[in-house]
Amino acid sequence: MTYTPPVAEQRFVLDHVVRIQELAAHPGFADATPDTVDAILEGAGAFAAGEYAPLNRIGDTVGARWRDGVVTMPEGYRAAYRAFVDSGWGSINGPVAFGGQGLPYALATVVMEDLGTANMGFSLINMLTPGAIEALVAHGSPEQQATWLPKLISGEWNGTMNLTEPQAGSDVGALRTSATPAGDGSWRIKGQKIYITFGEHDLTDNIVHLVLARTPGAPAGTKGISLFLVPKYRLNADGTPGAFNDVRCVSIEHKLGINASPTCTLSFGDNDDCHGWLIGAEMAGMRAMFTMMNNARLNVGLQGVQIAERATQQALGYARDRVQLGQPIIEHPDVRRMLVRMRALTQAARALVYYAAGQADRAHLGDDAARARLDLLTPLAKTWGTDIGCEVASLGVQIHGGMGFVEETGAAQHYRDIRIAPIYEGTNGIQAADLVNRKLPMAGGEVFASLVADIRAEAGDEAGLMALVDGIESVARWMLGNEASVEDRLAGSYPLTTMLSVATAGWLMARQARIAATEASDPGFAALKQVAARYFLDHVVPEAAGLEAAARGGAALFYQLDAETLAA
Amino acid sequence: MTYTPPVAEQRFVLDHVVRIQELAAHPGFADATPDTVDAILEGAGAFAAGEYAPLNRIGDTVGARWRDGVVTMPEGYRAAYRAFVDSGWGSINGPVAFGGQGLPYALATVVMEDLGTANMGFSLINMLTPGAIEALVAHGSPEQQATWLPKLISGEWNGTMNLTEPQAGSDVGALRTSATPAGDGSWRIKGQKIYITFGEHDLTDNIVHLVLARTPGAPAGTKGISLFLVPKYRLNADGTPGAFNDVRCVSIEHKLGINASPTCTLSFGDNDDCHGWLIGAEMAGMRAMFTMMNNARLNVGLQGVQIAERATQQALGYARDRVQLGQPIIEHPDVRRMLVRMRALTQAARALVYYAAGQADRAHLGDDAARARLDLLTPLAKTWGTDIGCEVASLGVQIHGGMGFVEETGAAQHYRDIRIAPIYEGTNGIQAADLVNRKLPMAGGEVFASLVADIRAEAGDEAGLMALVDGIESVARWMLGNEASVEDRLAGSYPLTTMLSVATAGWLMARQARIAATEASDPGFAALKQVAARYFLDHVVPEAAGLEAAARGGAALFYQLDAETLAA
Structure with missing residues (x-):
């Protein structure tokens, strides 16, 4: 298929x-x-x-x-x-x-x-x-x-990002890989990195690893981290791959999905002959890492769209072919509900991720407001895009019934493959923390306020969406005020991320439905867009509004128990 | 672990x-x-x-x-x-x-x-x-x-249920397996069944298959179905397993999970020597099937509790051990949120399923009201129990971060295993249809009304829960009235199933919290119960209330497009 x-x-x-x-x-x-x-x-x-x-x-x-x-x-x-x-x-x-x-x-x-x-x-x-x-x-x-x-x-060579070590996952600052100056402008790299996507394979004749490491005397934590370029093969004078650079793939992971992607444990400098070159200034590795990761986060959100699209197409095909109770199951109301939901979530997530990509382009052209909006949108696109990817893949399995649980149909593969997306490139929990700790307070809350103003201005006639936006603003005011502690903000960060993602996507869906009604040349396309938008605004938006209590519930309940009692 | x-x-x-x-x-x-x-x-x-x-x-x-x-x-x-x-x-x-x-x-x-x-x-x-x-x-x-x-x-012999055939899944009436009288009181069975759990294995010295089949001249559809007992080995005069009964396991499925459970395709009567014995009256197979399936549905709901419990325990253990940013991740607010949610959903689903089991016991003792309530609760326990099983298993993967996607930890196994539960023993969509088509209208809506009255009577001081119950009653009135068509009811069946499940579980959690506050001898247990109940009532209940718009949204939107346009 x-x-x-x-x-x-x-x-x-x-x-x-x-x-x-x-x-x-x-x-x-x-x-x-x-x-x-x-x-x-x-x-x-x-x-x-x-x-x-x-x-x-x-x-x-x-x-x-x-x-x-x-x-x-x-x-x-x-x-x-x-x-x-x-x-x-x-x-x-x-x-x-x-x-x-x-x-x-x-x-x-x-x-x-x-x-x-x-x-x-x-x-x-x-x-x-x-x-x-x-x-x-x-x-x-x-x-x-x-x-x-x-x-x-x-693409003749591929690039990799080497951040994680066994003790340093979300806590990047805990990494131990070392870089020692060799006296010739290069450095000697030593250490082990895990979860390196395509860190080793047979598709290209060189691999360019970008590696976070610690230089001698560097302070602890993220401040002491530098970025190095470490190729699999060092280059000859003519630029062709030459000597092996002492980077070994120790193992690859046995994973739930994405089995075509080798997830490598890489060992650098086992024989003290791994050469690296500093990228940017020493100790400036975190900034460079965020440069690497920012687009990667959008791209992971996009993976949610990818699998959602694939799962939806496959489920639609199955639902049209599979006859039960005298008709194709696509005619059954609850199957229809699932399929329309899949369409709506997929389109909405695509709109959110593409919109963020468009802001990245404007930022590239020097538009600072677009840069700020991109920064605000990135955790939304990553978190919500991957969450809907998982949900839509699960609906795809469900529509296949028993066949969905059998590996031969491929529906289960989508469900397995996408489950990594809420985890890598910063877990969705890290994204939600980024939203409330860094992004919401940008420019005194004005970046957030500007997005909300745009939503209100263009989609003010959508009552459900406006109710959701009211709820978001109420949560944001509370979070930006003095009443809420850091823990309170973090405790509500995930629900708020979902609410703001849905509101932004709902705005973009409302816009598309309006334009499709008058401008789309294909009547089928226009009708589908309008149904997807209507479902999103009338079903998904009220669900998100139901998260307001959780978003502003505070942290007290979560810390009422000590860890031992919670785990007893 | x-x-x-x-x-x-x-x-x-x-x-x-x-x-x-x-x-x-x-x-x-x-x-x-x-x-x-x-x-x-x-x-x-x-x-x-x-x-x-x-x-x-x-x-x-x-x-x-x-x-x-x-x-x-x-x-x-x-x-x-x-x-x-x-x-x-x-x-x-x-x-x-x-x-x-x-x-x-x-x-x-x-x-x-x-x-x-x-x-x-x-x-x-x-x-x-x-x-x-x-x-x-x-x-x-x-x-x-x-x-x-x-x-x-x-348990010396195990029993199996043989319903499904390739063309007859949710549409049981489409089955073709035949039973022909042999003249000696037995029947000859011929046909193929798929998805037969433990239909063949080496754990027991006989297997007792209960097989739905069609007798000569039986009418089409579910009315023409009879139930047969078909052993793997026919019995000797002394009751020990004797001659092989011509039941062959043709293959087992390669599945997403529950790999310890052989899911068999069984071929009955390849050599025209498969003997079966009618259970109950001819053509009364559907009633017997529902007898078999009713408890099975509760038991599948219970599987959600099982995996939720296991995933929660595993995640708690990991979160206490795994240190990031200077403390075990169980101390991070968003991880706390996930763990408290896992606890709350697991306890709430356990309460719902056990409560239904208690109604089954009262029904067994002759209590007709309990029988009716069990009938109402069965689709709720099956659907919502399995849904939260999937959600909690997914949260378990998430708490493990990258390790959750690696098969060695076992977190991914739970996520894979439980995904069958919303599908088998009647898909959750079939359960939701059962709720709105058969259960809600029982006794003119009185069975439903009685449950709601009990919730209101005991948990009237829980404002959020009462708001949810108001919403449910409003949806139910609309569904039971003349305005809503069959398709309208079905279109809202799944959201209503979730709402009513959460309301019932919320009621039982509120009761437990009240009792725990005064009666529980272990203060840690009492504190955990109260936090779980509070989270459920303050976070999960409002989420469910957010489904009201979907529950009474009607079918029109879903049928605005023909199948071709939806799938284009």
């Missing part, structure tokens, strides 16, 4: 949520003409459905295999990855100076959606390389950029 | 939710003395933790294996099952006349909870045999009862 790229939907969201014509009007994105956008949408969708999707099942059943430090990908993956590089799908928004196409990130988002909808596990290699590119663009020296960026942008 | 049986909690719920002393006051259950209850709780918990729990992981990793029609269970399973039979844990509520202990079903529920918390996949053999026992007790002839019940009650 493959899938059909949702080209019309993607185009509509680009037009009316991203407002890509505004971006194209800027000289920095002048190449994003309507024809180019169409060509990318059609081309990326066809590529993903044709090359990546057919490999999804073997990626799950055979998966990446480790033996003696070597990771082998399943049959067909090398050829498909080669085709990815050759067709340039990794270079959409890379800087032109280094071989990129200089197009908006919102367009790269569409390409990534297609690849991940086709094959989430495989597409992780395409999703993490951009983080390495961003870090080098923002913090690398001109020489480093010239050396590494072209190959990363083309 | 094993688990600790929640004996004090189980006892408290038996005392104050089931009110087991009321049952013991009846001559029919006079043996259910406090000492016996304590002995069963302690004994079953110790047995499950000692014998079943250690086999949970091998059940998942090795699982049941099929080869040439033979199913082999993993190492250790035969001995553990033998110990189960020897210790009599299967006979708690079996009729005394056939070797049972004649104790309340509510006590059998506790035993089943322990077995399933220890090892959900394995415990399915213990969960389905009671359905066969119930069917024989209610519909079998005296001779059939004498022949089969003792071995089923002891």
